[in-house]
Amino acid sequence: MPSPIRLRKGLDIKLKGKAEKILLPEIAVTRFGVRFADFEGLTAKPVVKEGDTVKAGTTLFYDKSFPEIKYASPVSGVVKEVVRGDKRFLLEVVIDQEGNEKEIFGAAADPLSLTREQVKVRMLESGLWPVMRQRPYHIVARPSGSPKAIFISAFDTAPLAPDIDFIMANTHGNHLQTGISALTRLTDGKVHLSFDSAGSRVAEVNNLKNVEVHSFTGPHPAGNVGVQIHHIDPVSKGDVVWYIDIQDVVALGRLFATGVYDRERIIALAGEGVLHPKYHRIKPGASVSGILKGNLAEGKFRVISGNILTGKTIGPEGSLGFYDNTVSVIPEGDYSEFFGWALPGFDKFSYWKTFMSKLLPRKEYTLDTNVHGGQRAFVMTGHYEKVLPMDIYPIQLVKAILAEDVELMENLGIYEVAEEDFALCEYIDPSKSEIQEIIRKGINLMIKEMN
Amino acid sequence: MNFLLKKIMKMRPLFEKGGRFEKFHSVFDGFETFIFVPETVTRKGSHVRDHMDMKRTMTVVIIALLPALIFGAWNVGLQHTRAFGLEGWGTFQMFWFGFLKILPLIIVSYGVGLGIEFIAAQMRGHQINEGFLVTGMLIPLIMPVDVPLWMLALSTAFAVIIGKEVFGGTGMNILNPALTARAFLFFSYPGWMTGDKVWIEGLTKGGGLDGFSGATPLALAKLDEFQKMPSAMDMFLGTIPGSVGETSVVAILIGALFLIITGVGSFRIMLSMTLGALGMGLLLNLTGSNEYTQLPAYYHLIMGGFAFGAVFMATDPVSAAQTNTGKWIYGALTGIMVVIIRVFNPAYPEGTMLAILLMNVFAPLIDHYVVNANIRRRLKRIKTT
Numbered sequence: 001m002p003s004p005i006r007l008r009k010g011l012d013i014k015l016k017g018k019a020e021k022i023l024l025p026e027i028a029v030t031r032f033g034v035r036f037a038d039f040e041g042l043t044a045k046p047v048v049k050e051g052d053t054v055k056a057g058t059t060l061f062y063d064k065s066f067p068e069i070k071y072a073s074p075v076s077g078v079v080k081e082v083v084r085g086d087k088r089f090l091l092e093v094v095i096d097q098e099g100n101e102k103e104i105f106g107a108a109a110d111p112l113s114l115t116r117e118q119v120k121v122r123m124l125e126s127g128l129w130p131v132m133r134q135r136p137y138h139i140v141a142r143p144s145g146s147p148k149a150i151f152i153s154a155f156d157t158a159p160l161a162p163d164i165d166f167i168m169a170n171t172h173g174n175h176l177q178t179g180i181s182a183l184t185r186l187t188d189g190k191v192h193l194s195f196d197s198a199g200s201r202v203a204e205v206n207n208l209k210n211v212e213v214h215s216f217t218g219p220h221p222a223g224n225v226g227v228q229i230h231h232i233d234p235v236s237k238g239d240v241v242w243y244i245d246i247q248d249v250v251a252l253g254r255l256f257a258t259g260v261y262d263r264e265r266i267i268a269l270a271g272e273g274v275l276h277p278k279y280h281r282i283k284p285g286a287s288v289s290g291i292l293k294g295n296l297a298e299g300k301f302r303v304i305s306g307n308i309l310t311g312k313t314i315g316p317e318g319s320l321g322f323y324d325n326t327v328s329v330i331p332e333g334d335y336s337e338f339f340g341w342a343l344p345g346f347d348k349f350s351y352w353k354t355f356m357s358k359l360l361p362r363k364e365y366t367l368d369t370n371v372h373g374g375q376r377a378f379v380m381t382g383h384y385e386k387v388l389p390m391d392i393y394p395i396q397l398v399k400a401i402l403a404e405d406v407e408l409m410e411n412l413g414i415y416e417v418a419e420e421d422f423a424l425c426e427y428i429d430p431s432k433s434e435i436q437e438i439i440r441k442g443i444n445l446m447i448k449e450m451n
Numbered sequence: 452m453n454f455l456l457k458k459i460m461k462m463r464p465l466f467e468k469g470g471r472f473e474k475f476h477s478v479f480d481g482f483e484t485f486i487f488v489p490e491t492v493t494r495k496g497s498h499v500r501d502h503m504d505m506k507r508t509m510t511v512v513i514i515a516l517l518p519a520l521i522f523g524a525w526n527v528g529l530q531h532t533r534a535f536g537l538e539g540w541g542t543f544q545m546f547w548f549g550f551l552k553i554l555p556l557i558i559v560s561y562g563v564g565l566g567i568e569f570i571a572a573q574m575r576g577h578q579i580n581e582g583f584l585v586t587g588m589l590i591p592l593i594m595p596v597d598v599p600l601w602m603l604a605l606s607t608a609f610a611v612i613i614g615k616e617v618f619g620g621t622g623m624n625i626l627n628p629a630l631t632a633r634a635f636l637f638f639s640y641p642g643w644m645t646g647d648k649v650w651i652e653g654l655t656k657g658g659g660l661d662g663f664s665g666a667t668p669l670a671l672a673k674l675d676e677f678q679k680m681p682s683a684m685d686m687f688l689g690t691i692p693g694s695v696g697e698t699s700v701v702a703i704l705i706g707a708l709f710l711i712i713t714g715v716g717s718f719r720i721m722l723s724m725t726l727g728a729l730g731m732g733l734l735l736n737l738t739g740s741n742e743y744t745q746l747p748a749y750y751h752l753i754m755g756g757f758a759f760g761a762v763f764m765a766t767d768p769v770s771a772a773q774t775n776t777g778k779w780i781y782g783a784l785t786g787i788m789v790v791i792i793r794v795f796n797p798a799y800p801e802g803t804m805l806a807i808l809l810m811n812v813f814a815p816l817i818d819h820y821v822v823n824a825n826i827r828r829r830l831k832r833i834k835t836t
Contacts, residue, residue, distance in 0.1 A: 013499070159499075236833045308498045330499070333492050336456055340488030341506040352503040354511050354713045369492040373504025374484055374578045377622025380508065381773040382717060393774065396822055411826040423497050430503045431622075436496035 004197035005231050007218030009389040011351055011424050013159040015308070016364040017329075019268035019277040021163065023170050026264070026281040027290035032075050032095045033083075033319035034060055034285050037312070039130060040440070041139045041447060044071070044090050052079045057103030057126055057261030060093045068143055072127020072261050074285040076101035092319065095285075102260045111182035111256045116146070119185040123252070126261045130322070131248035135226065135235045137443050138418035141242045149189040149233050151243040152180075154205065155196035155216070157223035158307035159367075160328050162268035162279060164246060165201045167325075170266060170279075175253025177208060182252050183244070184210045193246075194228040218389065226421045230390045235416045245323060265325065271308075272366055273301030273329030282320060288327055289317045300332040302369055309423035310436070333370025341373065351387065351428040376431040387424035392417065394425050398435060401442030406449050409442055418443075459483055477572040481579035509581040511715045515706035516588050516763065522702040523695040524549035527596050530651045530692055534659045549596075552652050553695055556591035559600050563607045564590075571616045582621030582628075582769075583611065589629035589763060592696025593756065593804075594636070595649035602640055606632040626811045627770045630804050637804070645670070645800065650692035665692045669755045669793065669800040677742055686753040697759040700752070707762040716766045719775060720782040724761040727786025728752060735794060743794050751790050760803035761786070770811040774821040781817050785810040 036044050046061040048054060054073040063069040077098040083091040105126040111119055120143055123129045132141040141147070155164050168176070183191045190212045195205050197215035205213055214232055216222045225243045235241055244252070247265040254262050263284050269291050270277045280291045288303060296316065304311035305321040308328045312321060320327065337343075345355035349365035352358075357365070384394040392413045400408040419436035426435035466472050466479040483489070485506070493500060528545025531537070540548075564587045572579045590607055614631035615624040637644045647666035648654040654665050668680050668691060681691050689699025697703075710716025732748025739745060751757060765771060765785050772781035785806050792802025799805065 234832065236829065238833070302498065304498055310496075311498065313498070328498075334490045336487035336490050338456075338487055340502075341504055342510065345502060348502040350502050352501065352507075352714065354503060354507055354715070367499040369498050370488070371491045371493055371500050372488060372502045373500075373506065374489070374491075376505045376578075376580060377620065379505065379582070379622050379768055380715075381768045381771075382719075382775055382778070383714065385775065391825065391828065393822055393825060395773065396818075411829065412822070413829060419496070426497045427499060428501050428503070430501070430505055430508050432500060432504065434496050 004215040004217045007216060007222045007227070007231075007389040009386050010157075010219035010221055011387050011428070012157070012219040013308075013367065013427070014349060014362075014364050015159045015271070015330075016366055017271040017274060017277050018160055018364075019162060019270040019279055021166050021279065023166075023266065023279045023281065024291075026283075027293075028097075029287045029290035030097050031080075031287040031289070031317070031319070032073075032077070032097055032283070032285040033092045033287070034071060034074065034095075035092045035312075035319060035321065036061075036090045038322040039071075039140055041137070041444065046082050046090070046093065048073075048079045048082070048093065050079055050081055053077075054079060054095060055101035055103045057105065059127055061090075063140070066142060068124050069129055069140060070124060070127045071130055072103075074261075074263060074283045102262070104259045105255065105261070106259050108257055108259060111178060111185055114185060114256075116185050119182050119256075122255065123182075126255055128248075128252060128255055128261055128263075131251065131263075132242050132244050134240055134242050135229060135418070136240070136415035137447055138226070138420075139447075142240075145240065147187050147189070147240045147242040149241050150183045150187050150191045151225050151229050151232070151241060152183075152191070152193045152211075152246050152249055153223055153225040153228055153243070154193055154246050155199060155223045156307075156325065157196075157218075157220035158309060158326070159220070160268065160270040160326060161223070161307055162266070162270075162325055164325075165196075165199045166279065167247065167266040168201060168204070171247070171250055172264065173250070173254060173257070175250045175257055176246075178253030178257050179249035179251070180208060180211050180253075182256055183249065186242070190233075192228075192232050194225075194232070196223070221387075221421060221424060222389065224418075224421055226416065226418050227389055230392075230416055237410060237415060239415070245325070247325065267320065267325050267327060269295070269327045269329075271301075271304075271329035272331060273297050273299070273303075284322050284324070285319050287317055287319055288314065291327065292316050292329075296329065300334070301329050302332050304328040304330070308367070309427060310420045331366065331368040333368030333372075335370070337370075351383075352430075371432055373430065373432050375433065378431050378433065380430055383428060384425040387428055388421065390416065390421065394422060394435075397442075398422075398433075398438050401438050401445070404445060406445065409446065414442055414446055456487060459487065474573065477577065477579055478569050481569065481572070484578070505581045506584075508715055509584045511713050512585045512710070512763070513588055515709045515716070516585075516592065516696070518702035518705040519592060519696040519699060519759065520553075520588070521546070522689055522699040523592060523697075524553050526689060526698055527552050527652055527695065529690060530665070531653060534651045534654050534663050534665055536660045536663075549652075552596055553591060555600055556594060556596075556598070556603060556695070557588070559603050560590040560607050561587040563604045564611050567608060567611045567616065571611075571620060575620070577620070580621035582615075586610070586628045590632050593629060593633050593694045593759065593764075595644065596652045596695055597649045597655050598636070598643055602636060602643060606635040606639075609635045622769055624769055625815075626808055627764055627767045630764055630808055630811075633804055634808060647692075650694070667691065667693050667755065667800070668750075672743055672746065672754070672793075673800040675742060677746070683747075683750065683753060686750070694756060694759075697756040700758045703758045703762050710762065710766070716762065717768070717771070717778055719778040720766045720771055720785075721761050723779045723782030724765055724786040724789075725752060727783035728757065728790050729786070730783075731787040731790040735790065739794075751793065755793075755801045756803040757789060760789075760807055764803075765807050765810070770814065772814040772817045772821075774818050776824075777814070777817045777821040780821075781810055781814050784813070784817075 527549030
C-alpha cells in the first residue's frame with residue numbers, strides 16, 4: 001500500500017449535530033422531484049408532461065446541447081407538475097410516487113465483457129449517465145471521447161459529512177466492484193480511488209480490482225475529488241478527467257448486474273436543527289419531509305441539501321439533491337449582534353486567531369447563516385492559500401475571472417477547479433466576497449469561450 | 452440593547468432610498484453596523500461565514516498599535532522635560548502631557564480622513580470602508596509631535612483622496628496611504644519634517660536649554676556626529692527624539708507579536724525586511740570606508756522608523772506583495788533599500804518611508820513574476836506528459 005498523500009492546508013469546521021452512526025430504513029414519501037439547477041450548464045428539454053405515468057428510469061428530460069444525455073425519474077409514479085419560475089425558467093419535475101415499476105435496460109452482464117460503446121449506451125439510455133462528471137468545468141461528463149482517468153473519492157471531509165466507510169458497510173448488494181469494472185471500460189487510463197488513510201475499510205478497499213488506490217490524510221477539503229485529482233494526476237489544458245461519487249459507482253454496478261435504474265443511497269441527516277441526527281436510506285429526489293417529520297428542533301432553521309459550504313437551501317419539503325449525501329439543518333442567523341465584531345468570541349468558531357475560542361477550544365460549535373459583516377474589497381492576503389491544498393493562487397484566479405481575462409484564467413488553473421474547492425476561501429474571507437459564485441462565472445465563461 | 456436596536460430600526464427607513472436623509476445613508480449604515488453586526492444572512496455559496504470581518508481585522512491592527520501609542524505619549528513628555536530642563540515630573544505626568552499633545556493629532560487625522568471616506572462612500576453608494584481606522588491611527592504616529600494641525604489635515608486629505616480614493620478606495624490603492632501622507636508633508640514642508648526641533652513638543656517656539664539638541668539619531672549620523680548618538684539601549688527602548696510612535700522598538704515588537712499570532716500581519720515581510728537591512732548593513736561594514744558604513748549593522752534596526760515601518764507599514768496587505776514568495780522578496784528589498792538610502796543619500800536622513808513607498812510600486816511586479824512561475828509550472832506539465 002502506498003504511503004498516504006499528506007495535505008496540510010485546509011480547515012475542519014467543528015459543528016454541533018454530527019450524525020450518530022445509526023442507520024434508519026427508508027421512510028416512504030410521495031413527493032419526488034428532480035431539480036434542474038442540480039446540473040450546471042444544463043439546457044433541459046422536458047419530454048414528460050403533467051399526468052404522464054413514469055417508471056424508475058423513464059426519461060424525464062434531456063440536454064438540448066447533448067441530446068444523448070438523459071435524466072431519469074428516480075421512482076415510478078405520475079408526473080405531478082413541471083415547475084417553472086420567472087420567464088418559464090425550468091425549476092423542477094415533481095413526481096407523485098406510486099407503485100414500484102422499473103424500466104429494464106438490458107440483461108445482467110459483466111461490464112468487462114462489454115465494449116466501451118455498450119457500456120456508454122446502457123448508462124445513457126438508463127439516465128444514469130449524469131452521475132458522471134468531468135473536469136474541466138465540473139459539469140455532467142460529455143459522453144463523446146474518453147477521459148485520461150476516472151476518479152472516485154471514498155471519503156468526505158466536509159462539515160457534518162457522513163462517514164463513507166459506514167455507508168459502504170451498509171450498502172445493499174455487492175455492486176461496487178461491478179461498477180468499477182464498468183468504469184474501466186470508459187477510459188484508456190486508470191481508475192483511481194482515494195480513501196481516508198484513517199478509514200475503517202482499508203482492507204476492503206485494497207481488495208478491489210482494476211483500480212489504483214490512494215490514501216489521503218488532512219483536513220477538509222482533502223475529500224474533494226478535485227483536490228485529489230490535483231495531487232494524483234492534475235488536469236492540464238486539453239485534458240479531461242471524469243469522476244463519480246462512490247455510492248453512484250454502486251448504482252452503476254447495480255445497473256449492469258440487474259438492469260435497473262436504482263440510486264438508493266445512504267445520507268447523513270445532521271446539524272443542530274435536527275433532533276435525532278442519524279443516517280437514512282433514501283433515494284435522490286425524495287422529499288426530505290419524510291426524514292424531517294417530527295425531527296426538527298424548535299426555532300428558525302435552514303434546511304440544506306448537501307453540506308453547509310456548498311449545498312442548496314431546499315426548505316423542509318424540498319427534494320434531496322441529485323449528488324448530495326448530506327442534509328444539513330442549521331440555525332438561521334437573521335439577528336443583529338451588539339458590537340458583534342468586537343466581542344472576545346469564546347463560543348465563536350473561526351479560522352482566524354483573533355477569537356478567544358482559539359485559546360480555549362471547544363469540541364463543537366454552533367454556526368449560523370449570518371454573514372457576520374459587510375462586503376468589502378479584497379484586503380487580506382496569504383490566508384486563502386492556507387485553506388486550498390492546491391498549487392493555485394486563489395485570489396489571483398478570482399481577480400482574473402473578475403477581469404474576464406480568459407488567457408490568465410487558463411494559465412492560473414481554471415480547468416482544475418470547481419466552486420466547491422473554493423468554499424473554504426469563501427468561508428474564511430473577512431471581505432465576505434461571493435467567491436464560489438465568481439468561480440462558477442469563470443468556469444461558465446470558459447465553456448462559452450471554448451465552444 | 453433591544454431598546455437601541457428598536458430605535459435604529461425605526462430610523463432606518465429615513466435613510467433608505469426615498470427617505471428624508473437618503474444622502475446620509477452610508478454614514479447611517481456605518482454607525483449602525485458599527486453598533487450592531489447586521490442581520491444579513493447568506494444567500495449564495497457557503498451557508499456559513501466566519502465571524503471575522505473587516506472591522507475586526509482593523510481592530511486587531513489598532514490594538515497592536517496601542518503599545519507604541521502609549522509609549523509615544525510618555526516619550527513626548529519625557530523629551531519635553533529633557534529639552535526644557537524640567538525636573539520632578541512623574542511617569543504619569545509625562546504620559547498625560549504627551550497624550551494631550553497627541554490627541555489633537557489623532558482627532559484631526561480621523562476627522563479629516565473619515566469625513567472624506569464618508570463622502571466617498573456615499574458618492575459611490577458603498578458601505579464605509581474600515582481601512583481608514585488603521586490609517587487614521589498610523590498617521591499621527593509617524594508625524595513629528597509639533598507638526599501644525601493644518602498641515603496634518605492637508606496631508607491626510609491628500610493621502611485619502613490622491614493616495615486611495617482615486618484608485619477606488621481601500622483594497623485598490625497602490626501606495627500605503629499613511630506613508631503617502633508623510634511623504635506629502637516631507638516634500639511640501641521639509642522644514643517641519645526634518646531638523647532638530649520638530650521632534651520635541653514646544654522646541655520650535657524656542658526656549659529649550661542651551662546646548663540641547665533634539666536631533667534624531669539618524670540626523671546625527673547624517674551629520675557625522677556619531678559621538679552624540681544615544682546608546683543602543685536607549686534607541687531600543689525608545690527614549691530618544693523621533694516621530695511620535697516610531698521610537699520604541701520594544702513597544703513595536705509587542706505589537707508585532709500580536710499581529711503575527713493573530714495572523715493579521717505578515718511575519719514574512721517583517722522578518723525578510725529585517726534580514727534585508729541587517730544583510731545590507733553587514734555588507735557595508737565589510738566594504739565601507741566612512742564612519743556611517745562602519746556603524747554596527749543592527750543599529751539600522753533600532754534607529755528611526757525602521758521597526759515601525761517593518762511592522763505596520765510594509766505589511767499593509769493591500770500595498771505589499773500578495774504572494775508568499777513575493778513577500779519574502781518584497782521585504783528583503785525594502786530592508787536593503789532602507790539602508791542604502793540612509794547611508795548613501797546625501798539629502799534624506801531617513802530611508803524607511805521612501806524605501807517602502809518605492810517597493811509598494813514594485814510589489815505588483817514582484818507578484819507578477821512569482822505568479823508567472825506558477826504558470827510556467829502548469830505549462831511544463833503539458834510538455835512532460
